[in-house]
Amino acid sequence: MQKYLFKNIQVVNEGKIKTLDVLTNGERIERVGNSIDAKGNLIEINGEGKHLFPGVIDDQVHFREPGLTHKATIYTESKAAVAGGVTSFMEMPNTIPNALTVELLEDKYKIAAQTSLANYSFFMGTSNSNADEVLKMNAHKKNVCGVKIFMGASTGNMLVDSHTALDKIFSESEMLIATHCEDERIIKQNYEKIKKGKEILTAADHPLIRNEEACYESSLTAIQFAKKYNSRLHILHISTEKELQLFGNMVPLKDKRITAEVCVHHLHFTADDYEQLGYKIKCNPAIKAPHNKEALWKALLDDRLDVIATDHAPHLLSEKGYSNNFQSAAPSHSGKDGMGLGDYEHAHAGLPLVQHPLLMMLHHYRDGRISLTKIAEKMSHAVADCFEIEQRGYIREGYFADLVMVDMNKPHTVTKENILYKCGWSPLENFTFNASIEKTMVSGQLVYNNGVWNESVKGKRLKFNR
Structure with a gap:
């Protein structure tokens, strides 16, 4: 030893x-x-x-394995995580095949046991038709981080918009339920309205299509289900000022039944950055107008927002609409970028972040936004408390x-040479x-x-x- x-x-x-x-x-x-x-x-x-610092625990990543390993693998992304001080991660179920059965979920654990350099857990996925399978996880609640519900557009067969399915899961699940909250109906209405008035949509239209109202209405619905059944609900990647009225700070985190996460990119970027970074920062929920960022910081520091995560979601630059010899930040809209994918509809949503979250927060510490102890709290202590992780998240005798x-x-300095993501790029380059x-x-x-x-x-x- x-x-x-x-x-x-x-x-x-x-x-x-x-x-x-x-x-x-x-x-x-x-x-x-x-x-x-x-x-x-x-x-x-x-x-x-x-x-x-205690190792960072990232409660929301997409490592793409199995099925999407041209973008990333558990090995490559866990290596990037460790280089950034992330020692544990919880990964999402929208891989291929979607992790919608106990057997498929365990397949991911087997891969991680052989390849992950960081500690790991994987969320069980939900669909409109697998509620009974999801409830099998009650017997595995000590070994799985939680159940994930996409209450908005998602990959594959994972959009859950059936109130019957939601009612069954919220009423009977003994697991922590983590939700992606964006209202699909509102998103579609916004898209049709904006599309009619413009010949070409751009990255700057993204926060107008997936707007504050879409996030708020979906988060409100999730909270109503949770309050009805006293479910353990954790809402991921809060991105709007309006949603913050749904969360409180009157009781300690360990006593909360409803908790919330904020991601580093929503604390770091604003909609003003689309002009320079374009589709490189297109993600769901969208990075929005600057007043939202300011409100998120305030809520993080007063404990309405409980934890910081990355929502690390790598895509190839070609999937973002850029050619392989990409030089400038903004993609072409003429189809001459080498891939012909420089349009809003084809540019994939998500950005790679897991190598740099601690450095990002230390940057904001230098700017006077947050203390070092608050960084340790929100990226380690609170995540361990929120998910009830055994003996991690603190520097204590007897802990891992x-x-x-x-x-x-x-x-x-972030450069292509020191980026470890399999996709090979970062919105933080230079x-x-x-x-x-x-x-x-x-x-x-x-x-x-x-x-x-x-x-x-x-x-x-x-x-x-x-």
Whole structure:
């Protein structure tokens, strides 16, 4: 069992920053304290001037395996995650085939056990016709992160708009129910209205088509079902100011039955960025007008929004409407971009983000938006509490050693050469962060160490206290 001793490092944990030593032994944190004098075969890490965060837990990613492995695999995206300080992830069911049965879901766990460098869990998928299969998950609630419902347009057979199906799942599921909330009827109406008035739709039309009303009405419906049955509801990627009136901060997170997530791109970009980035930041729900971003930040800091995630969703540049020799930000609308896909309808929605969420939040820390302790809370502690994850998300003795060592004074520029996503691009290319991820430890294994990798041990399946 390998031991590691972080010496004299600034530990960011549970609302405090203290200079401490942290000793790991095998998979676990053995001691946290002052001047630890450990014996035996150990590797000492000089943490002077550095910060130690609990590993980021990302509760919403799309790693595309099985079926869409031309975009990404569990191996490639988990490697990118670890390089960014993400030590655990929860992945969505809209792969091919959709994870709509217990057997198909377990197939994904088998792939992750063999290839994932980060700890992992996978959501069970829902459709209008698989409610009975979904309810089988009640017997697996300690081993699966939750049930995912797409209450809006989605991939494959996963749009759930049947109130009969929703009523059955909300009334009988003992699992956490995570929802993508956008109202399909409103989206279609907006599309037809805007399309009539324009010859060509652009990326800037996306937040007008998938607007605030579409998000609000769907979130309201999900909350009404949850309140009717006292279900455990978690609404993903809140993107509008209007939705925030649906959430409260009057009770601690552990006592909430309805929780909410915000994603890094909705905290970082606004609709003003479509002019430069075009379809590279087209995603669902859409990145919207600047006042929404400001409202999201306020709600995050006052605890109406509970956790930060990425909704990492990679696509090839060609699927976004760009040629392989893409140079400029805005895609062609003339069909001369080499792929003929430079139009609104064909540009896929989603962007790759899992390699940089912690650096993105540290950038906003430098700007005075958020504290280091709040970053640790919203990206680690609160995610562990929200999903009741066993012994992760904190730097505590006896917990799994999921740790991230950060150099706050070493700039990192995102380039094509250091992007690890299989899709090979990022909307953050050429952006320079003031901080760098120096080391990432997953369950006591130093997987990432200043660009050097140890892939000999894979991540572990997350367990839940339910």
